[in-house]
Amino acid sequence: MSVKPYSPEGGSKKDQVRQMFDHIAPKYDFLNRTLSFGIDKIWRKRVVKLLRRKGAMQIMDVATGTGDLAIAIARSVRNAEIWGVDLSSGMLELAAKKVEKKGLQDRVKLRQGDSEALPFDDNSFDAITVAFGVRNFGDLNRGLSEMQRVLRPAGTLYVLEFSRPSSFPIRQLYGFYFTRILPWWGGLVSKDKAAYTYLPASVLQFPDGKDFEAELEKAGLKPIRSWKQTFGIATIYISEK
Ligand SMILES: C[S@@+](CC[C@H](N)C(=O)[O-])C[C@H]1O[C@@H](n2cnc3c(N)ncnc32)[C@H](O)[C@@H]1O
Known part of the structure; x- marks a missing residue:
């Protein structure tokens, strides 16, 4: 059974995840930058570069959070229309402010929604991105299958997710x-220690590498390439419908 943010008994994983992100939203961007020393920005930029090469026009950023990836795509993939979808209204409120501040509201549309029941028709998108989202889904297979459903034939899914480095001494x-420093600093700043204990716990039990590719296949997607980032701390998984 997959790990939940607050308690194994109280509420579904999805409800606890929504509650957690609503709670930590005001500190989310600051913690991302400090905890990753800014490397997370480089990883997102790589996803954007891949998308630009593909020349996708209709793009959805699932689990968009505070909108960093959706905004980066809008700035760099000319004429693309981007939908940012997220479960947490707290995260989306911040995303909306950022989108407006950058004058991108015509290109980046935000919508509250669940990755396991995406509010879009079949075959609607050329490309879908998910950065640090899939690990938080209540039902991974349902989430991946939904993305497969709304992708157009030959559409591409780009998943950026934490993975586990394997080489000594990294x-x-x-x-x-x-498991030590991150929960302490994250807990101190966000006043939600459980959220930053859940982060490493959820990464440790989440499928990575070939195991994640097998999950993509189960959902009807064809893995194309898995690209390890920064000693394998994160991986970009590229798959196609
Ligand atoms: C770690 S944040 C990542 C946010 C953003 N993609 C980024 O790169 O910073 C994970 C996000 O996934 C969202 N999320 C989790 N489960 C979801 C679901 N079932 N449907 C939609 N969004 C979900 C959370 O609300 C949260 O905003």
Whole structure:
């Protein structure tokens, strides 16, 4: 059974995830930048570069959160129309402010929605992105299958997600940072220690590498390439419908 943010008994994973992101939303961007030393921005830029190469026009950013990836896509993929979908109204409120501040409201549309029941027709998007979202889904297979459904034939799914570095000594050093320092700093700043204990716990039990590719296949997608980022701390998974 997959790990939940607050308590194994109280409420579904989805409800707890929504509650957690509503709670930490005001500190989310600051913590992202400080906890990753800014590397998360480089990873998102790589996803944008891949999308630009594909020349996708109709794009959805699932689990868009505070909108960083959707905004980066809008700025760099000319004429693309982007839908940003997220479960948490707290995260979306911040995304909306950022989109407006950058004058991108005609190109980036935000909508509250669940990845397991996407509010879009079949075959609607040329490309879908999800950054650090799939690990939080209540039902991974349902979420991936939904994305497969709304992708057009030959459409591409780009998943950016944490993975586990395997080589010595990165694995050991990263393990210490991830399970000791990160929960302490994240808990201190967000006043939600559970949220930043859930982060490493959920990464440790989430399928990565070939195991995640197998999940993509189960959902009817064809894995094309898995691109490890920064010693394998994160991976960009590219798959096609
Ligand atoms: C770690 S944040 C990532 C946000 C953003 N993509 C980024 O790169 O910073 C995970 C996001 O996934 C959203 N999320 C989790 N489960 C979801 C679901 N079932 N449907 C839609 N969004 C979901 C959360 O609300 C949260 O905003």
